[in-house]
Amino acid sequence: MLTNEEVAQTIINQFGETVGEFDDPYNLLTFSTGRDHIFSLIQFLKEHKTYQVGFLTDITAVHYPDSPGREFCVVYHMHSLTNNFRVRIKVYLDADDLHVPTVIPLFMSANWMERETFDLFGVIFDGHPDLRRILNMEEMDYHPMRKEYPLEDSTREDKIDALFGR
Amino acid sequence: MASDIKLAEAPPSYDGAGFSATSFDKIIGLARANSLWPLPFATSCCGIEFMSTMASHYDLARFGSERPSFSPRQADMLLVAGTIAKKMGPILKQVYLQMAEPRWVIAIGACASSGGIFDTYSVLQGIDRIIPVDVYVPGCPPRPEQILDGVMQVQELAKNESLRRRNTEEYTKLLNSYSIQ
Amino acid sequence: MVSEELDIASRNLPAEQGPVQYVNELTTLNLGPTHPATHGIFQNILQMDGEKIVSGEQTIGYIHRAFEKIAERRPFYQITTLTDRMNYCSSPINNMGWHMTVEKLLGVEVPKRAQYIRVIMMELARLSDHLICNGILGVDTGAFTGFLYIYQEREHIYEIYEEVCGARLTTNMGRIGGMERDLSPTAIRKIKELIPRFRKVLTEFENLFNRNRIFMDRVVNVGGISAERALSYGFTGPNLRAAGVDYDVRVMNPYSSYQDFEFDIPVGQSGDTYDRFMVRNEEMWQSLRILEQAINNLPEGSYFADAPQYYLPPKQEVYQNMEALIYHFKIVMGEIDAPVGEVYHAVEGGNGELGFYLISDGGRAPYRLHFRRPCFIYYQAFPEMCKGLTLSDAIVIMSSMNVIAGELDA
Numbered sequence: 001m002l003t004n005e006e007v008a009q010t011i012i013n014q015f016g017e018t019v020g021e022f023d024d025p026y027n028l029l030t031f032s033t034g035r036d037h038i039f040s041l042i043q044f045l046k047e048h049k050t051y052q053v054g055f056l057t058d059i060t061a062v063h064y065p066d067s068p069g070r071e072f073c074v075v076y077h078m079h080s081l082t083n084n085f086r087v088r089i090k091v092y093l094d095a096d097d098l099h100v101p102t103v104i105p106l107f108m109s110a111n112w113m114e115r116e117t118f119d120l121f122g123v124i125f126d127g128h129p130d131l132r133r134i135l136n137m138e139e140m141d142y143h144p145m146r147k148e149y150p151l152e153d154s155t156r157e158d159k160i161d162a163l164f165g166r
Numbered sequence: 167m168a169s170d171i172k173l174a175e176a177p178p179s180y181d182g183a184g185f186s187a188t189s190f191d192k193i194i195g196l197a198r199a200n201s202l203w204p205l206p207f208a209t210s211c212c213g214i215e216f217m218s219t220m221a222s223h224y225d226l227a228r229f230g231s232e233r234p235s236f237s238p239r240q241a242d243m244l245l246v247a248g249t250i251a252k253k254m255g256p257i258l259k260q261v262y263l264q265m266a267e268p269r270w271v272i273a274i275g276a277c278a279s280s281g282g283i284f285d286t287y288s289v290l291q292g293i294d295r296i297i298p299v300d301v302y303v304p305g306c307p308p309r310p311e312q313i314l315d316g317v318m319q320v321q322e323l324a325k326n327e328s329l330r331r332r333n334t335e336e337y338t339k340l341l342n343s344y345s346i347q
Numbered sequence: 348m349v350s351e352e353l354d355i356a357s358r359n360l361p362a363e364q365g366p367v368q369y370v371n372e373l374t375t376l377n378l379g380p381t382h383p384a385t386h387g388i389f390q391n392i393l394q395m396d397g398e399k400i401v402s403g404e405q406t407i408g409y410i411h412r413a414f415e416k417i418a419e420r421r422p423f424y425q426i427t428t429l430t431d432r433m434n435y436c437s438s439p440i441n442n443m444g445w446h447m448t449v450e451k452l453l454g455v456e457v458p459k460r461a462q463y464i465r466v467i468m469m470e471l472a473r474l475s476d477h478l479i480c481n482g483i484l485g486v487d488t489g490a491f492t493g494f495l496y497i498y499q500e501r502e503h504i505y506e507i508y509e510e511v512c513g514a515r516l517t518t519n520m521g522r523i524g525g526m527e528r529d530l531s532p533t534a535i536r537k538i539k540e541l542i543p544r545f546r547k548v549l550t551e552f553e554n555l556f557n558r559n560r561i562f563m564d565r566v567v568n569v570g571g572i573s574a575e576r577a578l579s580y581g582f583t584g585p586n587l588r589a590a591g592v593d594y595d596v597r598v599m600n601p602y603s604s605y606q607d608f609e610f611d612i613p614v615g616q617s618g619d620t621y622d623r624f625m626v627r628n629e630e631m632w633q634s635l636r637i638l639e640q641a642i643n644n645l646p647e648g649s650y651f652a653d654a655p656q657y658y659l660p661p662k663q664e665v666y667q668n669m670e671a672l673i674y675h676f677k678i679v680m681g682e683i684d685a686p687v688g689e690v691y692h693a694v695e696g697g698n699g700e701l702g703f704y705l706i707s708d709g710g711r712a713p714y715r716l717h718f719r720r721p722c723f724i725y726y727q728a729f730p731e732m733c734k735g736l737t738l739s740d741a742i743v744i745m746s747s748m749n750v751i752a753g754e755l756d757a
């Protein structure tokens with residue numbers, strides 16, 4: 001049985017200062033790293049002999065407009081099927097420099113997950129073969145999940161905002 | 167046995183030996199109303215309720231919709247069931263344009279009628295933004311009985327429609343308001 | 348061979364015209380968004396060399412309803428209606444998954460009876476989902492009869508849903524902290540009657556399809572995928588189990604008392620369409636086993652947790668007790684005191700691991716809610732799975748993957 005502390009210690013031993021903010025909310029090991037090391041970190045976890053964290057569960061992003069320098073956080077959820085161990089890795093990015101290397105060479109499922117993150121948040125994944133919008137229309141010129149954009153379509157004519165409490 | 171079969175009511179006519187004379191639009195209306203071929207344009211959850219309507223429990227075929235045609239050219243009524251996103255709007259309009267007259271449109275479900283619970287940037291707030299609608303069936307999703315009621319309303323419309331309606335100025339103006347020529 | 352005949356034809360032409368040039372051109376076929384009613388709307392642009400598919404490009408997003416953005420505005424219990432509409436063929440599973448995520452965040456412990464009732468509803472939903480998938484797979488190969496027989500059973504499952512929560516399809520079942528009402532005697536009777544009757548119908552369905560020569564010719568060795576490729580593409584659920592990996596969230600990370608039940612995980616070998624069909628059939632048998640165990644061993648007790656700040660207190664107490672009144676008011680107004688934190692919870696949906704990633708900042712609505720939707724992730728593999736096969740094979744593969752558009756686009 002793998003424990004969070006054991007895996008955390010191994011990662012600290014391997015990556016030293018580049019990983020940090022270790023936590024386990026609701027018993028899921030969470031830590032953050034920098035964008036230059038995310039690929040090698042995921043590769044290390046995937047190819048580790050005992051851990052075999054070989055399943056990429058999810059890639060998504062979160063927008064924190066109130067923390068300057070760390071506005072966007074790309075979150076990777078990974079899972080080791082052989083050891084029943086889950087881990088969450090975060091990469092904080094600045095709003096002016098929104099680039100992260102892609103992990104498609106390691107996991108084919110990252111393709112559409114990264115496109116969705118780009119579509120909704122505008123995070124650019126370097127090395128992605130086909131980074132374009134996937135859920136919204138190609139002509140859309142903003143990234144809707146960012147906090148500054150409203151939920152409703154501002155051009156609709158048939159719903160009066162006053163009646164809906166806005 | 168013969169009394170078990172329910173036949174459609176014959177319109178008032180002048181009968182004789184081996185013939186029955188009535189007006190064109192009554193006969194044609196009767197024929198159209200009882201053989202409406204639907205085009206199921208099912209996008210989401212209402213599509214599953216539409217499938218329930220087509221299945222054996224709430225059979226849609228007994229209303230004349232024996233052949234759900236997926237080709238617009240051969241369909242009489244367009245059943246739009248489910249949310250229509252803005253990305254899907256042009257496709258819906260193209261399918262509507264390909265249908266031959268006379269054609270009727272039923273908007274099944276709250277999403278097709280008015281956008282439903284999705285008042286968002288990506289959902290079209292009702293298909294009557296882009297195509298003229300004849301019958302709205304509210305519900306989320308509507309029960310199959312409600313969908314059948316909607317089809318029966320279209321049957322009423324088809325039975326009582328004047329033969330010239332599709333060529334009138336009023337109808338052309340309606341289509342022009344949706345920029346359909 | 349065709350090219351030789353063409354050569355002969357070109358030689359017979361008069362010299363002034365010269366030989367005719369034949370260029371091998373790929374046809375572009377638009378397997379467009381408007382599918383025959385049953386699959387949902389997503390587009391595949393296929394490049395075909397005659398009958399064989401060379402490559403495919405997919406466009407999705409035709410039903411993007413911005414669930415994640417809506418969820419940032421709604422209080423926790425109003426998001427249940429959103430989760431209904433993701434995989435709408437098995438909405439109770441989505442609902443229960445969301446409730447369990449919020450209960451994990453809030454630290455609410457749900458009593459055993461409520462957990463068993465949840466298991467019953469989730470297994471009924473799984474039956475309902477697999478019925479649609481296998482029935483429609485039959486329709487796509489031309490066999491309408493199986494679909495009609497099996498759809499009748501879905502109507503019986505709808506009757507049970509109506510008895511429990513009032514709705515047929517988009518159920519909004521359960522509450523944070525348990526269920527909204529106990530299973531009535533009618534519901535228990537209907538569930539107990541469903542199990543033997545369903546077994547008979549399922550046997551009939553299997554007799555129609557499992558060893559049917561025409562059906563097997565259409566689906567055996569069509570659209571196979573190896574276990575390594577499937578894992579790399581993020582497959583979960585019956586598609587992954589058909590490829591040979593026995594990953595089931597109910598067994599690996601048990602939730603809601605699944606560890607109390609005895610059931611097997613069916614696993615296929617080659618990951619082709621026939622394996623997916625058979626795995627879903629077998630999962631229905633296993634779901635019936637779980638249903639039987641759950642309904643026969645339903646424990647006594649309360650159907651909701653003792654957490655008055657999250658679950659509406661009983662009306663008697665609201666009328667008499669001041670505290671209960673305040674809790675009732677706060678819950679109905681949507682002001683739940685959620686702790687700050689982030690939680691990821693996964694359940695075994697009809698199509699695989701349905702995950703909810705919830706970040707709460709202490710307010711009444713989530714700060715960020717992300718749905719890990721299995722359909723979205725495994726649909727990427729479709730072009731690879733139908734490479735070199737014909738168009739009819741592509742239709743059958745798409746239908747056996749059980750891609751539900753609501754879950755694809757969210």
